[in-house]
Amino acid sequence: MDFQxxxxxxxxxxxxRTFCDDxxxxxxxxxxxxxxxxxxxxxxxxxxxxxxxxxxxxxxGVGLGMAEAVLVFAExxxxxxxxxxxxxxxxxxxxxxxxxxxxxVGGLDxxxxxxxxxxxxxxxALDALVVLKRxxxxxxxARKLAGTPVATPLDPLTPLVHAAxxxxxxxxxxxxxAAQLRLEGTLLTAALCLGIAEMTTELAVDxxxxxxxxxxxxxxxQAIKHFAADMHVRQEMARASVYAAGATFDDPSVGDVARxxxxxxxxxxxxxxxxARMCIQIYGGMGYTWExxxxxxxxxxxxxxxxxxxxxxxxETLAERIDR
Amino acid sequence: xxxxxxxADERFRRELxxxxxxxxxxxxxxxxxxxxxxxxxxxxxxxxxxFDAGYAGVNWPREYGGRGATLTEELVYYEETxxxxxxxxxxxxxxxxxxxxxxxxxxxxxxxxxHLPRILRGEEVWCQGFSEPSAGSDLASLKTTAVRDGxxxxxNGHKIWxxxxxxxxxxxxxxxxxxxxxxxxxxxxIIMPMSLPGIEVRPxxxxxxxxxxxxxxxxxxxxxxxxxxxxxNDGWRITNVTxxxxxxxxxxxxxxxxxxxxxxxxxxxxxxxxEGAAAWEDKALRREVGHLAAEADALWALMxxxxxxxxxxxxxxxxxxxxxxxxxxxxxxxxxxxxRLLGRAGLxxxxxxxxxxxxxxxxxxxxxxxxxxxGSSQVQRNxxxxxxxxxxxxxx
Numbered sequence: 001m002d003f004q005x006x007x008x009x010x011x012x013x014x015x016x017r018t019f020c021d022d023x024x025x026x027x028x029x030x031x032x033x034x035x036x037x038x039x040x041x042x043x044x045x046x047x048x049x050x051x052x053x054x055x056x057x058x059x060x061g062v063g064l065g066m067a068e069a070v071l072v073f074a075e076x077x078x079x080x081x082x083x084x085x086x087x088x089x090x091x092x093x094x095x096x097x098x099x100x101x102x103x104x105v106g107g108l109d110x111x112x113x114x115x116x117x118x119x120x121x122x123x124x125a126l127d128a129l130v131v132l133k134r135x136x137x138x139x140x141x142a143r144k145l146a147g148t149p150v151a152t153p154l155d156p157l158t159p160l161v162h163a164a165x166x167x168x169x170x171x172x173x174x175x176x177x178a179a180q181l182r183l184e185g186t187l188l189t190a191a192l193c194l195g196i197a198e199m200t201t202e203l204a205v206d207x208x209x210x211x212x213x214x215x216x217x218x219x220x221x222q223a224i225k226h227f228a229a230d231m232h233v234r235q236e237m238a239r240a241s242v243y244a245a246g247a248t249f250d251d252p253s254v255g256d257v258a259r260x261x262x263x264x265x266x267x268x269x270x271x272x273x274x275x276a277r278m279c280i281q282i283y284g285g286m287g288y289t290w291e292x293x294x295x296x297x298x299x300x301x302x303x304x305x306x307x308x309x310x311x312x313x314x315x316e317t318l319a320e321r322i323d324r
Numbered sequence: 325x326x327x328x329x330x331x332a333d334e335r336f337r338r339e340l341x342x343x344x345x346x347x348x349x350x351x352x353x354x355x356x357x358x359x360x361x362x363x364x365x366x367x368x369x370x371x372x373x374x375f376d377a378g379y380a381g382v383n384w385p386r387e388y389g390g391r392g393a394t395l396t397e398e399l400v401y402y403e404e405t406x407x408x409x410x411x412x413x414x415x416x417x418x419x420x421x422x423x424x425x426x427x428x429x430x431x432x433x434x435x436x437x438x439h440l441p442r443i444l445r446g447e448e449v450w451c452q453g454f455s456e457p458s459a460g461s462d463l464a465s466l467k468t469t470a471v472r473d474g475x476x477x478x479x480n481g482h483k484i485w486x487x488x489x490x491x492x493x494x495x496x497x498x499x500x501x502x503x504x505x506x507x508x509x510x511x512x513x514i515i516m517p518m519s520l521p522g523i524e525v526r527p528x529x530x531x532x533x534x535x536x537x538x539x540x541x542x543x544x545x546x547x548x549x550x551x552x553x554x555x556x557n558d559g560w561r562i563t564n565v566t567x568x569x570x571x572x573x574x575x576x577x578x579x580x581x582x583x584x585x586x587x588x589x590x591x592x593x594x595x596x597x598x599e600g601a602a603a604w605e606d607k608a609l610r611r612e613v614g615h616l617a618a619e620a621d622a623l624w625a626l627m628x629x630x631x632x633x634x635x636x637x638x639x640x641x642x643x644x645x646x647x648x649x650x651x652x653x654x655x656x657x658x659x660x661x662x663x664r665l666l667g668r669a670g671l672x673x674x675x676x677x678x679x680x681x682x683x684x685x686x687x688x689x690x691x692x693x694x695x696x697x698x699g700s701s702q703v704q705r706n707x708x709x710x711x712x713x714x715x716x717x718x719x720x
Binding site for chain 2: 001002003004005006009067201205208209216217219220221222224225226228229230232233236237238239240241243244246247248251253254255259260262263264265266267311312314315316317318319320322323
């Protein structure tokens with residue numbers, strides 16, 4: 001057992017961080033509000049291997065595992081990188097052109113039927129829409145999707161189309177694969193949440209060190225420090241559980257994959273939500289403004305909270321599997 | 325990121341599991357909490373059995389009676405003993421998890437040879453003499469003095485929260501050896517034999533109504549200078565070594581026990597009925613148990629992550645503060661849930677109606693001490709914010 005990042009994993013992580021820090025620096029991300037999904041940027045992420053990461057080398061992929069994928073998605077989460085990144089990654093081996101970023105793939109998880117409105121992320125800019133259903137996976141020609149764009153989406157970087165109904169699609173995989181994709185999507189959602197939890201802690205701590213009140217940095221007050229410490233603890237718990245779920249996914253002999261993914265989903269999701277909220281609080285009045293970063297993180301956290309298996313479902317999964 | 329135990333780890337697991345399966349049922353039930361002589365026999369008797377079978381001090385050096393095994397084997401040890409519901413470490417705690425590791429890290433050859441094998445054999449019980457009535461979270465302001473007189477220290481002071489003080493043979497004692505130095509630089513770490521004249525131990529009943537705690541009054545206690553561990557006035561640094569052990573892998577067993585309890589709580593909820601149906605039918609309860617299990621699993625993963633760090637550096641890092649903070653607060657929430665599950669049965673301290681009331685109550689009440697002892701949650705938050713996040717100190 002050596003539960004630490006290998007040298008290659010560290011290199012992958014720092015490579016992605018350097019890339020995202022540059023290409024998705026806050027001012028660049030803000031500039032994407034008008035057009036969150038840019039074809040060139042999508043292709044650039046494909047060149048970084050974001051979509052083909054887990055595709056076998058024989059199929060033109062990078063041939064890495066879930067342990068590496070969670071590192072990559074945590075980095076994307078840190079910079080609230082927009083785009084249907086998760087779906088394009090999940091469908092790398094399923095939809096031709098997805099791995100190379102030529103076909104922009106979005107998706108919708110309809111495995112748990114409900115009468116909630118059909119809100120499709122980035123629908124206007126997709127080439128293919130993949131729908132997970134209980135009995136299989138369908139591919140829909142995204143251009144045939146009729147709907148009304150949502151005028152003001154909660155996350156300014158996640159545009160939505162309100163579709164009246166989903167057109168019939170082509171069945172591209174069975175029920176087992178639908179369940180598998182959902183599991184992978186849940187784990188990588190947790191990884192994106194981990195990135196949010198980390199970055200909002202860093203932002204809040206940096207801000208508190210600079211912001212002065214009562215003639216000293218607010219970071220010197222225990223009231224602020226103890227909130228920051230709690231943010232750090234949530235981030236550490238999220239990191240450990242997301243990494244552990246990634247490693248367990250790659251080697252199911254070390255544990256119960258479903259339980260590990262559910263745990264990561266719950267812990268990282270909560271860390272993202274709570275840390276983003278606390279980041280706004282520590283920024284004070286500035287945290288309530290549009291021009292400061294924290295609200296982007298909270299809004300993205302809400303988007304992720306509603307992706308794939310949500311926290312409540314994950315908690316029940318854990319309860320069911322508690323004896324295993 | 326490799327979570328797989330090695331073949332050697334798994335071999336060790338199989339051996340230990342079959343040994344525990346044979347030995348745990350044979351060990352007597354714990355005696356009543358107030359019966360100190362019987363408790364000593366019970367706790368140290370189990371320690372002796374562990375030693376004889378080669379399972380004491382799993383990662384301690386072989387030359388001092390340990391198994392000399394890897395840290396991952398130690399983790400296997402914690403997993404298996406928790407699963408087997410092996411007897412609790414009890415009054416061996418300070419020696420095995422705290423004083424012993426400090427002596428390994430900082431003690432002289434003679435101190436190692438003298439104490440380590442005896443701790444592992446259950447022949448030495450240790451207690452902790454750190455806190456004082458006016459030195460709690462501000463531990464470094466401790467006032468107990470040790471004045472050099474020839475080849476002895478003459479020690480005077482008042483210690484508090486001295487768990488197992490009534491039965492201990494040795495005390496890991498913090499004393500002030502240089503009153504004129506800044507407070508962190510005048511402290512020394514001494515092994516005090518509890519048989520010396522001038523030591524008075526008074527039980528201090530805890531909110532559990534038991535006398536695990538004690539106060540200790542020291543009047544002109546003459547301690548030979550060779551009992552000093554490390555250098556004179558270097559005790560604060562050594563204390564931080566000790567505390568890091570207390571905040572590091574020392575929690576491994578407790579985290580597994582917490583996971584075990586959540587599983588037991590689910591079984592209990594299947595047995596108990598509420599409004600005519602099994603309590604487990606309640607979706608909100610299941611989700612709450614699932615949520616707590618998610619956090620317990622995350623803690624266990626964090627434990628393994630920190631173990632990876634120790635394997636790299638040889639020392640528990642500052643991350644132990646995060647683990648300690650998260651574990652102790654989680655344990656309170658888990659046993660609070662246990663109390664709610666028991667409902668009115670939890671109004672009895674003893675098992676009633678074939679429900680495991682005593683266990684839940686004792687663990688719940690004990691959990692209240694965990695966020696206070698070994699650096700309160702607030703002290704941990706100061707450590708995390710100042711030493712990990714680099715935030716400025718409060719004016720002190």
